[in-house]
Amino acid sequence: MIKQFAEVIVDVPAMQTNQPYTYSIPTELINQVFPGMRVIVPFGNRKVLGFAINISEKEPDVSFALKDIEEVLDLTPVLNTELLQLANWLAQWTFSFKISCLQVMLPAAMRASYSKTIKLTSTEISPAVQKLFGDKNEIPFDTKTLTASAFKELSKLKRANQAEVLYQVRDRAKAKKVTAIQGCLSSDQLASARETLRANAAKSFQMLDYLTTLGLEQVTLKKAMQDSDLSAAQFTSAEKKGWLVKTKVEKYRDPYREAVIEQSQPKQLKPAQLTAVERINQAITDHQKSVFLLQGVTGSGKTEVYLQTIATALEKGQTALMLVPEISLTPQMVRRVKGRFGSRVAVLHSGLSEGEKYDEWRRIERHEAQVVVGARSAVFAPLEDIGIIIMDEEHETSYKQEDMPEYNARDVAIKRGEWHNCPVVLGSATPSLESRARAQKGVYEWLRLDERINGQPLPEVNLVDMRQALKTAPALDISAPLLSAIEQRLAQNEQVVLMLNRRGYSSFLMCRECGFVLKCPNCDISLTLHMDSRSMKCHYCGHEEAIPRTCPSCQSKKIRYYGTGTEKVEKELQELLPTAKILRMDVDTTRRKGAHAKILQQFGSKEANILLGTQMIAKGLDFPDVTLVGVLNADTSLSLPNFRSAERTFQLLTQVSGRAGRAEKTGEVLIQTFNPEHYAIQLAKNQNYEKFFGIEMNMRHRGGYPPYFFTTQIVVSGGSEAAVAKKIFGINGQLQKVLSPQAVILGPTPKPIMRINNQFYYQLVIKYKKEPKLEQFLEELLLSSQKDAARNLKVKIDRDPVDFV
Ligand SMILES: Nc1ncnc2c1ncn2[C@@H]1O[C@H](COP(=O)(O)OP(=O)(O)OP(=O)(O)O)[C@@H](O)[C@H]1O
Numbered sequence: 001m002i003k004q005f006a007e008v009i010v011d012v013p014a015m016q017t018n019q020p021y022t023y024s025i026p027t028e029l030i031n032q033v034f035p036g037m038r039v040i041v042p043f044g045n046r047k048v049l050g051f052a053i054n055i056s057e058k059e060p061d062v063s064f065a066l067k068d069i070e071e072v073l074d075l076t077p078v079l080n081t082e083l084l085q086l087a088n089w090l091a092q093w094t095f096s097f098k099i100s101c102l103q104v105m106l107p108a109a110m111r112a113s114y115s116k117t118i119k120l121t122s123t124e125i126s127p128a129v130q131k132l133f134g135d136k137n138e139i140p141f142d143t144k145t146l147t148a149s150a151f152k153e154l155s156k157l158k159r160a161n162q163a164e165v166l167y168q169v170r171d172r173a174k175a176k177k178v179t180a181i182q183g184c185l186s187s188d189q190l191a192s193a194r195e196t197l198r199a200n201a202a203k204s205f206q207m208l209d210y211l212t213t214l215g216l217e218q219v220t221l222k223k224a225m226q227d228s229d230l231s232a233a234q235f236t237s238a239e240k241k242g243w244l245v246k247t248k249v250e251k252y253r254d255p256y257r258e259a260v261i262e263q264s265q266p267k268q269l270k271p272a273q274l275t276a277v278e279r280i281n282q283a284i285t286d287h288q289k290s291v292f293l294l295q296g297v298t299g300s301g302k303t304e305v306y307l308q309t310i311a312t313a314l315e316k317g318q319t320a321l322m323l324v325p326e327i328s329l330t331p332q333m334v335r336r337v338k339g340r341f342g343s344r345v346a347v348l349h350s351g352l353s354e355g356e357k358y359d360e361w362r363r364i365e366r367h368e369a370q371v372v373v374g375a376r377s378a379v380f381a382p383l384e385d386i387g388i389i390i391m392d393e394e395h396e397t398s399y400k401q402e403d404m405p406e407y408n409a410r411d412v413a414i415k416r417g418e419w420h421n422c423p424v425v426l427g428s429a430t431p432s433l434e435s436r437a438r439a440q441k442g443v444y445e446w447l448r449l450d451e452r453i454n455g456q457p458l459p460e461v462n463l464v465d466m467r468q469a470l471k472t473a474p475a476l477d478i479s480a481p482l483l484s485a486i487e488q489r490l491a492q493n494e495q496v497v498l499m500l501n502r503r504g505y506s507s508f509l510m511c512r513e514c515g516f517v518l519k520c521p522n523c524d525i526s527l528t529l530h531m532d533s534r535s536m537k538c539h540y541c542g543h544e545e546a547i548p549r550t551c552p553s554c555q556s557k558k559i560r561y562y563g564t565g566t567e568k569v570e571k572e573l574q575e576l577l578p579t580a581k582i583l584r585m586d587v588d589t590t591r592r593k594g595a596h597a598k599i600l601q602q603f604g605s606k607e608a609n610i611l612l613g614t615q616m617i618a619k620g621l622d623f624p625d626v627t628l629v630g631v632l633n634a635d636t637s638l639s640l641p642n643f644r645s646a647e648r649t650f651q652l653l654t655q656v657s658g659r660a661g662r663a664e665k666t667g668e669v670l671i672q673t674f675n676p677e678h679y680a681i682q683l684a685k686n687q688n689y690e691k692f693f694g695i696e697m698n699m700r701h702r703g704g705y706p707p708y709f710f711t712t713q714i715v716v717s718g719g720s721e722a723a724v725a726k727k728i729f730g731i732n733g734q735l736q737k738v739l740s741p742q743a744v745i746l747g748p749t750p751k752p753i754m755r756i757n758n759q760f761y762y763q764l765v766i767k768y769k770k771e772p773k774l775e776q777f778l779e780e781l782l783l784s785s786q787k788d789a790a791r792n793l794k795v796k797i798d799r800d801p802v803d804f805v
């Protein structure tokens with residue numbers, strides 16, 4: 001009789017060690033548990049989800065009795081060897097717990113859901129408690145369903161040993177099932193059934209006719225009803241007569257079910273595109289794990305390069321992974337890829353329901369989809385034999401995850417490229433400084449598309465100096481030159497895109513008498529006015545309250561709105577241009593599922609002439625009639641006190657400018673700014689990435705910032721400011737001993753927004769080139785942070801933070 005043991009990484013957030021726990025495999029599960037499967041195991045007094053990562057037949061040398069694995073959730077491993085190894089690397093690289101890394105790779109539906117119940121163990125209970133239980137002796141035990149006093153009462157019961165608390169784990173991953181029918185009569189039997197019918201049994205004849213055409217094929221009931229024009233009741237009665245059987249079959253939830261997608265053919269490549277495609281194809285054929293930087297101006301046809309190299313991988317029987325930022329994963333983008341590769345494409349993005357994501361994941365895992373298009377977490381798609389990995393808009397900060405594991409999808413993509421020996425293509429019009437510098441050094445291979453497909457120059461960009469323009473502006477946010485440019489475009493029946501870098505009606509409310517600003521009670525931030533809900537909201541914690549009529553501090557009525565927002569601009573614009581049709585796109589108008597797609601579709605079909613939005617509209621849009629792009633406020637991103645603010649501003653302005661003049665008509669861009677001399681704005685005007693790169697690299701060199709230095713940020717947070725400060729200063733002291741004199745520590749300081757949701761945040765940033773002891777120090781800090789978690793102190797370690805201030 002063989003014995004088997006499993007090493008399991010368990011899902012117990014408060015007890016993480018990164019070490020697996022060993023369980024024995026009970027006889028009935030022998031040879032059924034493999035690495036990469038999800039299991040349920042006992043842990044303390046409860047049951048938790050875990051991942052089997054290693055199976056062995058050697059009994060471990062321990063002095064206590066091993067517990068048995070309770071249940072196996074999967075028939076085949078949900079994480080293969082590659083992904084299991086990737087999780088190990090990820091945990092180490094991002095200073096994260098392995099369980100977080102394993103879970104981040106799977107769709108949310110495959111994470112377990114836990115629930116607690118309370119069960120009576122004594123009969124001597126008070127009438128009040130009896131009432132809570134009713135006629136049951138086990139009820140759900142959580143603060144969501146119980147009132148505070150009931151919860152307290154039951155906790156008392158538990159302490160008195162009159163009840164026990166039980167923990168349940170549930171697998172939320174469920175396949176959707178629909179009813180299907182299958183005929184079960186042979187043609188002879190069908191014929192004799194016909195003879196038993198009365199002549200006027202028209203529907204029964206119709207049913208037999210249908211079953212005759214169907215043969216022994218299985219179809220969904222829905223389709224059968226459509227094809228036969230018979231009702232569900234008639235199928236039920238046919239089932240009773242023994243003419244057919246009903247079964248449940250699995251059905252994918254397909255988010256694009258309704259979409260009619262036109263098939264598209266590969267385009268004849270322009271010379272620069274051809275060079276890029278040939279070079280990448282070569283790398284696919286040679287199984288070269290090289291990284292390419294595809295630097296191509298907006299509208300230069302980068303997407304076509306992606307599509308044609310994906311086609312090459314597919315021809316070779318391999319698969320392809322294409323990452324795009326969440327906000328450019330528009331229906332337009334999906335249509336372009338699905339138009340080329342049809343049902344071989346799986347799409348993964350946050351707009352899908354949990355069930356839809358799970359189904360797309362399974363289509364990939366079952367090799368039914370060979371091309372994956374998706375946002376950040378799609379980098380973990382369970383593709384096998386990957387031939388090419390593409391990352392569009394590689395400079396985008398949304399590729400970095402802010403919660404544990406704090407990974408950058410770019411690093412993960414390159415790691416997967418190494419495993420699969422395949423090329424990775426990083427594409428952008430405005431590459432991150434890091435990537436562009438690596439291309440310079442030859443670490444990445446540099447490919448360039450310097451011209452637009454339409455042969456037209458990039459749109460002309462002009463600046464409006466708001467310091468002057470404001471004096472004669474027709475509205476607070478719209479200068480006279482911008483207004484007349486819009487009017488002119490509308491008169492020509494062309495379209496306009498306007499970008500504003502903020503949402504809400506206006507930024508904040510201030511009393512002109514005493515200067516009082518209405519702030520969130522939980523966070524150190526002012527509340528934002530929202531006209532649609534007529535309330536003041538906190539964008540950090542969601543706190544909402546009524547708009548005050550008088551100043552809460554001095555009772556004056558002179559309380560005014562300051563700043564600007566999409567809602568306010570929409571109103572101003574509509575007043576200036578009463579006949580214009582304006583679509584607004586921001587977090588508020590796109591919250592509902594499908595709203596984003598609908599707005600773009602309306603704009604595309606020219607139901608509106610102006611699309612006004614936040615940075616959401618800066619990327620990926622390809623509308624031929626857009627000839628004017630206006631930037632209402634270029635400065636918001638410049639004023640952020642952060643070493644990347646110039647880079648951010650330059651990227652954003654270049655991206656949004658690129659939306660103009662993409663087809664035959666020439667485009668124009670107007671940028672309103674209070675800082676017309678700033679180099680980021682000047683160079684965005686000239687659309688000179690290379691010069692910007694030169695100047696910015698110089699600044700980074702002098703300031704000792706990336707890409708010249710590595711950075712790691714440590715953030716401590718918690719409910720007590722004193723405890724948080726003490727902890728971060730303690731870490732600072734230890735770091736002083738570990739680091740060489742060449743390293744620099746910025747801080748510790750409170751974060752710019754020190755308090756969010758009543759948690760205090762302190763940080764420090766380490767800048768360094770080579771610190772051999774740092775890695776181990778941070779690993780130990782991660783493990784010891786478990787003890788702090790018990791005291792409500794969180795320590796977050798972030799390698800290469802995208803931003804810090
Ligand atoms: N070889 C080609 N021949 C004709 N049209 C092309 C060709 N390549 C691309 N196009 C078209 O040119 C337009 C711009 O191309 P695409 O959107 O791929 O550019 P891009 O570089 O990805 O743009 P951006 O970075 O601005 O989003 C698209 O409408 C696309 O269909």
Ligand SMILES: [Zn+2]
Pocket residue numbers: 520521522523538539540541542543757
């Ligand atoms: Zn708040």
Ligand SMILES: [Zn+2]
Pocket residue numbers: 511512513514515516551552553554555556
């Ligand atoms: Zn006041």
